[in-house]
Amino acid sequence: MSAQRAAELTAQLRAWDRAYYLEDAPVVDDATYDAALRELRELEAADPSLVRPDSPTQRIGGGVASGFAEVRHLLPMLSLANARDDDELIAWDQRLQKLLAEAGFEG
Numbered sequence: 001m002s003a004q005r006a007a008e009l010t011a012q013l014r015a016w017d018r019a020y021y022l023e024d025a026p027v028v029d030d031a032t033y034d035a036a037l038r039e040l041r042e043l044e045a046a047d048p049s050l051v052r053p054d055s056p057t058q059r060i061g062g063g064v065a066s067g068f069a070e071v072r073h074l075l076p077m078l079s080l081a082n083a084r085d086d087d088e089l090i091a092w093d094q095r096l097q098k099l100l101a102e103a104g105f106e107g
Contacts, residue, residue: 013036016033021064041057075103
């Protein structure tokens with residue numbers, strides 16, 4: 001059952017990635033996508049034989065649409081790290097404030 005569910009989640013996540021990254025036409029919200037990815041990670045953690053090199057858990061993004069030039073950022077781009085509630089958002093903010101202070105940016 002878990003192998004079948006992992007395959008279903010993998011196919012769904014790939015389709016969502018294609019719509020988002022290549023077609024510029026997202027079909028689900030971030031919370032739905034993140035929940036599916038989290039479920040796949042949990043299945044793979046419970047049964048490492050389910051992990052495949054092409055799994056959405058083993059790569060970043062879903063490709064790049066044509067027409068974009070590479071851009072180098074002066075500072076790393078930071079994300080909310082999938083914060084899903086107030087406590088996670090506060091923890092993210094604290095990590096960000098620490099990184100900024102270490103880089104010489106206070107306040």
